[in-house]
Amino acid sequence: MKGSILTYLLFFGLAFTHEVKSQEVDTSIMIVDAIDPNVVFDQQSAPLKGEKAFRRDVNSSFTIPKAVINSGRSGKIEAAFLVDTAGVITDVVILQDIGSGSGEALVRAISKAGKRHKWVPAVVDGKKVKVRHTIPVTVNLNSQSRTQSNQSSIRNMSGNF
Numbered sequence: 001m002k003g004s005i006l007t008y009l010l011f012f013g014l015a016f017t018h019e020v021k022s023q024e025v026d027t028s029i030m031i032v033d034a035i036d037p038n039v040v041f042d043q044q045s046a047p048l049k050g051e052k053a054f055r056r057d058v059n060s061s062f063t064i065p066k067a068v069i070n071s072g073r074s075g076k077i078e079a080a081f082l083v084d085t086a087g088v089i090t091d092v093v094i095l096q097d098i099g100s101g102s103g104e105a106l107v108r109a110i111s112k113a114g115k116r117h118k119w120v121p122a123v124v125d126g127k128k129v130k131v132r133h134t135i136p137v138t139v140n141l142n143s144q145s146r147t148q149s150n151q152s153s154i155r156n157m158s159g160n161f
Contacts, residue, residue, distance in 0.1 A: 067100035089114030
């Protein structure tokens with residue numbers, strides 16, 4: 001009896017594990033990089049309100065941390081995010097930062113703008129796909145910009161979308 005229960009549990013556990021794994025893998029959904037030269041998009045993902053409006057929203061939501069301003073640190077901050085098959089921004093991550101919370105500030109700004117901007121999802125070979133986009137921000141602080149507003153310190157904001 002004990003052996004048959006163990007066999008049943010082992011079999012059921014394996015069957016259950018197999019079911020879960022097969023549900024997790026959806027080959028119809030793939031993630032591509034927005035600038036991958038090997039991918040031909042039927043339609044590229046884009047913000048419904050336009051790139052400029054999205055960048056402007058990220059820019060206005062981005063605040064340079066006081067620790068960065070006080071240190072006079074300058075440099076490039078870069079974050080990536082996914083636009084999913086529903087046109088929603090997800091998985092915002094820091095790729096590069098200059099420390100003192102600068103990367104986290106950019107992630108917050110992108111996440112906040114993402115809640116206000118729906119995107120048209122990308123299509124490859126007739127199927128909606130998740131697409132990774134990046135936004136680099138160059139922070140250039142000098143003695144004058146430390147006394148001005150944080151937003152005037154952002155010298156260059158661009159993205160590959």
